[in-house]
Structure formats: C-alpha cells, structure tokens
Amino acid sequence: MAKKIELTPEQKRFEDIISHAKAYGFVFQSSELYDGLQAVYDYGQNGAQLKNNLKQVWWRAMTQMNEDIVGIDSAIFMHPEIWKASGHVDNFNDPMIDNKDSKKRYRVDHLIEKKIDALKTENKLEEAEKLNATMDAFLAKEDFEGLYNLIVTEKIACEVSNTCNWTEVRQFNLMFSTEMGAVAGEDNKIYLRPETAQGIFVNFLNVQKTSGRKIPFGIAQIGKAFRNEIVARQFIFRMREFEQMEMQYFVRPSTEMDAYNSWKTKRMNFLKALGINPDKLRFHDHTKLAHYANAAVDIEYEFPFGFKELEGIHSRTDFDLSQHQKHSRNKIQYFDEQVEDKDKQRYIPYVVETSIGADRLFLAILCESYTEAKGIDAKGEEKTRIFLKLHPAIAPIKVAVFPLLNKDGLPEKAREVFEMLRYDYETLYENRGAIGKNYTRMDMIGTPYCVTIDHQTLEDNTVTLRERDTTDQIRVLISDLPKIVEERVSLKNILLMVNGKW
RNA sequence: GCGGAAGUAGCUCAGUAGGUAGAGCGACAGCCUUCCAAGCUGUAGGUCGCGGGUUCGAGCCUCGUCUUCCGCUCCA
Numbered sequence: 001m002a003k004k005i006e007l008t009p010e011q012k013r014f015e016d017i018i019s020h021a022k023a024y025g026f027v028f029q030s031s032e033l034y035d036g037l038q039a040v041y042d043y044g045q046n047g048a049q050l051k052n053n054l055k056q057v058w059w060r061a062m063t064q065m066n067e068d069i070v071g072i073d074s075a076i077f078m079h080p081e082i083w084k085a086s087g088h089v090d091n092f093n094d095p096m097i098d099n100k101d102s103k104k105r106y107r108v109d110h111l112i113e114k115k116i117d118a119l120k121t122e123n124k125l126e127e128a129e130k131l132n133a134t135m136d137a138f139l140a141k142e143d144f145e146g147l148y149n150l151i152v153t154e155k156i157a158c159e160v161s162n163t164c165n166w167t168e169v170r171q172f173n174l175m176f177s178t179e180m181g182a183v184a185g186e187d188n189k190i191y192l193r194p195e196t197a198q199g200i201f202v203n204f205l206n207v208q209k210t211s212g213r214k215i216p217f218g219i220a221q222i223g224k225a226f227r228n229e230i231v232a233r234q235f236i237f238r239m240r241e242f243e244q245m246e247m248q249y250f251v252r253p254s255t256e257m258d259a260y261n262s263w264k265t266k267r268m269n270f271l272k273a274l275g276i277n278p279d280k281l282r283f284h285d286h287t288k289l290a291h292y293a294n295a296a297v298d299i300e301y302e303f304p305f306g307f308k309e310l311e312g313i314h315s316r317t318d319f320d321l322s323q324h325q326k327h328s329r330n331k332i333q334y335f336d337e338q339v340e341d342k343d344k345q346r347y348i349p350y351v352v353e354t355s356i357g358a359d360r361l362f363l364a365i366l367c368e369s370y371t372e373a374k375g376i377d378a379k380g381e382e383k384t385r386i387f388l389k390l391h392p393a394i395a396p397i398k399v400a401v402f403p404l405l406n407k408d409g410l411p412e413k414a415r416e417v418f419e420m421l422r423y424d425y426e427t428l429y430e431n432r433g434a435i436g437k438n439y440t441r442m443d444m445i446g447t448p449y450c451v452t453i454d455h456q457t458l459e460d461n462t463v464t465l466r467e468r469d470t471t472d473q474i475r476v477l478i479s480d481l482p483k484i485v486e487e488r489v490s491l492k493n494i495l496l497m498v499n500g501k502w
Numbered sequence: 503g504c505g506g507a508a509g510u511a512g513c514u515c516a517g518u519a520g521g522u523a524g525a526g527c528g529a530c531a532g533c534c535u536u537c538c539a540a541g542c543u544g545u546a547g548g549u550c551g552c553g554g555g556u557u558c559g560a561g562c563c564u565c566g567u568c569u570u571c572c573g574c575u576c577c578a
Contacts, residue, residue: 035569378540436538
C-alpha cells in the first residue's frame with residue numbers, strides 16, 4: 001500500500017468503496033494470486049450477481065419494454081475488414097513519439113499537423129501542402145523511420161522542452177489482435193472487437209429481414225469489448241476488457257434528431273429509475289464530434305473522482321452502414337413504403353446509438369449506494385453503520401433467513417422459510433454467528449430484507465422482518481412474506497419507472 | 503513508456519541498533535446468548551513480492567526484477 005498523504009474526502013471515500021468491493025466479494029483484481037494484471041478485474045460472488053442484475057434490467061428495459069427493439073448476441077471475433085470499414089484500424093493505430101527531455105508523448109500526426117498549421121499561418125501554403133502530403137504518404141506506408149526523419153528535418157520541437165531530442169517513432173496498438181486458426185501468421189490476424197456496435201451494424205439486414213421490423217426499429221446487445229488503453233486507472237472505470245450495453249436505433253434520414261432527443265430522455269430516466277440521485281447525473285454535449293457523428297451527448301455521473309462519462313448517446317448518421325456497404329460490396333438499404341417521394345424510398349438508414357458500459361454502471365451504482373450512517377451497536381452505543389443502499393430489485397441477495405438461536409428447532413423452521421422463498425428470490429440461509437453480525441453482513445452487500453425465526457415463530461408462524469435502510473423490524477406472518485418481498489424486489493418497479501408509469 | 507511512492511497474516515498496521523516475526527480486527531470451532539460485527543475459551547493462518555549481493559546472521563543494508571498506487575503521455 002502506498003503511503004496515504006492528504007487524501008481528500010472524496011478520494012478517501014473512493015478508497016473505502018474499492019476496499020469494500022474487495023472485502024465483500026464484489027470486485028477482485030485480476031490474477032491477484034500472480035501479483036495482478038493491470039486494468040483487468042474479476043467480479044466476485046456478489047459482484048457477478050449485481051452485474052447480472054444490471055444487465056438483466058437493461059436488457060428488459062430495452063427489448064421487453066420497447067416493442068420496436070430486439071436483442072442479439074454477436075461474436076467477439078469478426079471479419080478483419082469490418083475494423084477497416086469502421087475506421088478502427090486507422091484510428092486505433094497511432095504512431096507515437098516521446099520527447100526525451102520533457103518526457104512528453106505525442107501522436108506523430110498531431111505533432112506534424114501543428115507544424116503544418118504554423119506554416120499556414122505564416123502563409124507558406126506550398127510548404128504546408130508538401131509536408132502534409134509527405135506525412136500522409138509515410139503514415140499510409142507505416143514508415144516510422146521516415147516519420148522520424150521528417151520530424152527531425154522539419155526541426156519540430158517539443159512545446160515544453162523546446163528540444164528536438166526525440167525517441168524513435170513507435171506504434172501503439174489500441175486494438176487487441178490474435179490469430180485465427182491453428183497456424184500463426186499475418187494472414188490470420190484478427191482483432192478482439194473494440195466495441196459491440198459493429199456486430200449490430202453487420203447484422204442489420206439479417207435482423208431486419210428475419211424479424212420483419214419496419215424502420216424505425218432498434219437492435220440491442222450486451223457484450224465484451226477490448227481496448228488496449230495506454231492509461232487505465234480508477235478501478236473498473238477504465239478497463240482493458242469491459243462490457244458494453246449498446247442499442248442502435250435505425251431511423252429514416254432527417255428524422256434522426258427526434259430519435260436522438262427521445263433517447264436522451266429515456267436513457268436518463270433509466271438511470272434515475274435505478275435509484276441514482278438526479279443531482280449526480282448531467283448531460284454533457286460533445287463540442288468536438290467524431291467523424292461519424294452529427295450529434296453526441298454523454299450522460300455523466302458524479303463519481304468520487306468527478307463527473308465522468310457513464311453513457312453516450314450518438315447520432316451516427318449513415319456512416320457505419322455506408323462504410324459496410326462500401327467495404328462488403330453488398331447493398332445495405334431499406335425500402336420504405338411510408339415515404340411518398342418515390343426517389344427517397346430506398347435509403348441507408350440513419351442510426352442513433354445509446355451505449356453504456358456495464359462496468360461503469362456497476363461502479364456508479366456501487367458509489368451511489370455505499371452509505372455511511374449512524375447506528376447503534378450491541379452495547380447500545382453509537383457507531384458508524386455501513387450499508388449498500390441498492391435498489392432492492394438489483395441487490396445480489398434479496399432476502400436472508402436466520403434462526404435467532406442455533407437450537408430448539410429454530411434452524412429447522414428457518415430452513416422451511418428459506419425453502420419457501422428460494423425458488424423466487426436469491427435467498428440466503430445462515431445459522432452461524434450472532435444475529436447482529438448476520439444483519440451487518442447483509443447490510444454490507446445490500447440485502448434489502450432479513451427474516452429472523454425465533455421461539456414465537458414456532459407458536460404463531462410469525463417472523464421478524466428487518467429492513468435494510470431503516471433497520472426497522474416488523475412482525476409478519478410467514479405466509480405474507482412472499483407478497484411483501486415481491487412488492488419491493490420486483491424488477492417491474494424499475495421497468496415501470498423507466499416507462500414513466502410510476 | 504517516463505517520474506515518484508509502496509509491497510510483512512484475509513484486512514489495517516507494528517517490527518525498536520541487522521539476531522531466523524507480532525498486535526488489533528476478521529475467520530473458524532465450542533460454550534453462552536430472545537435481535538443489530540455482544541461475551542468467554544480455543545484454533546488456524548506469514549519461505550516478510552521475487553532473485554542475487556554484503557554479513558557468522560537480512561523483514562531491516564545493497565543491486566536487480568515483478569506488481570500495485572499517484573502524476574504525465576493516448577482515448578475513435
């Protein structure tokens with residue numbers, strides 16, 4: 001552990017959350033037994049459950065709650081040409097160079113482009129043109145030595161150190177690659193997808209034809225994606241292997257802004273329905289748009305380390321489908337009978353994308369639910385009580401059942417209650433330790449309900465039902481338990497809220 | 503990749519002048535307990551990140567290495 005110096009309250013809170021995530025089986029460092037693997041994490045027994053619940057609610061909110069959206073599950077491996085069409089091969093393979101004096105790293109093209117701009121402002125247009133052309137040629141050939149020599153002969157200096165003391169030009173591959181087939185070699189090189197969206201685009205025709213959907217309609221997908229991030233920090237916020245939940249909504253050209261605005265609202269509602277404090281959510285418009293987009297906004301969540309992107313909503317125009325049409329030499333068009341103008345009936349659909357990281361949502365939910373409150377300990381003294389204030393529907397364990405004492409037939413009775421509940425809810429039975437310890441353990445993983453069986457239970461079939469957030473206990477009939485639990489634990493609560501019917 | 507810091511029990515840490523490791527909490531078992539990590543008794547758990555070097559002797563000194571953390575570089 002590094003020496004803790006002057007942590008801000010937010011940093012301290014974030015460290016506490018990370019420790020909590022490990023101590024209670026939510027998130028472990030990958031390969032920890034072997035000293036760890038940077039920027040890769042595993043989900044433990046409670047984390048996997050929570051993450052699955054989040055994926056489940058997203059999936060249902062998309063596919064079950066929208067009649068015009070279907071879900072698919074495309075492969076991680078895809079034809080290598082797809083990544084050329086999408087622009088990832090070019091954009092994810094940037095040559096870089098470091099200045100040895102300032103230790104600053106630059107993208108080679110950015111560095112040279114700055115010089116080109118400088119030449120332009122000096123009105124040396126011809127020189128600028130020439131330099132641009134030379135650079136493009138070297139970039140196209142991936143001639144790193146040529147690029148290096150170009151930087152040196154053009155006397156391009158580091159802004160910080162003002163020197164031309166450069167390292168050699170190196171390639172940073174932001175996409176992971178591997179070999180397909182038993183024999184290794186360049187020809188067999190394929191990539192692990194850096195985003196799931198392309199799996200949707202290349203299946204657009206398949207799904208549209210077999211589902212009989214008419215535009216507008218959407219395709220949703222949850223899946224792993226991989227990026228060789230140079231810097232990957234802040235716990236599971238930025239990982240090399242991560243999981244995306246994306247939905248591509250296909251619309252008629254010129255109607256994309258309506259869909260864009262409507263999805264902005266819907267997605268914000270979804271996050272609020274999960275119990276995230278609206279004050280910690282905000283829209284952040286992109287001022288610099290990516291080459292494929294004509295509008296883009298992030299929904300940001302205020303993590304302990306600041307407002308950061310949680311979900312992106314992009315209007316991607318017809319860029320992707322057009323690219324695939326071009327590269328695959330297959331027509332990707334939709335025939336729209338609703339359009340009156342015969343010349344405009346056949347078109348490449350426009351796309352509005354919603355894209356959220358399952359891991360980021362997980363982290364946001366964890367940060368949001370981690371609660372420190374005042375409580376009373378067994379001696380009646382005030383203590384700090386920590387619990388996860390998760391929406392009951394996404395909690396890893398929904399209800400825990402304990403015998404108050406581990407004798408007098410109480411365990412047997414408790415097992416009966418457990419058996420009654422376990423078919424409908426993630427239920428936990430525990431007969432070890434003191435009751436207070438068991439309650440605390442359940443608080444730590446966000447279990448909304450604890451049921452305790454005592455001697456009175458044997459007489460009148462009532463139990464104490466203890467509620468997580470308030471620690472209040474009420475006495476209820478065993479036969480009423482399913483109804484009471486169901487009322488709060490059902491995913492339906494979230495889905496109704498997403499649809500604005502709460 | 504560069505710079506800085508750190509690696510001792512599951513966790514938080516101690517380890518004094520180099521003399522082959524301790525505490526608290528947790529875990530586990532038993533007892534006791536009618537409701538919020540209670541109490542009593544007991545038990546387990548560490549080749550001090552790894553590898554060389556110095557030394558009669560290294561958790562401590564030295565060199566290397568790995569990993570993690572913080573800052574920088576990148577993020578369609």
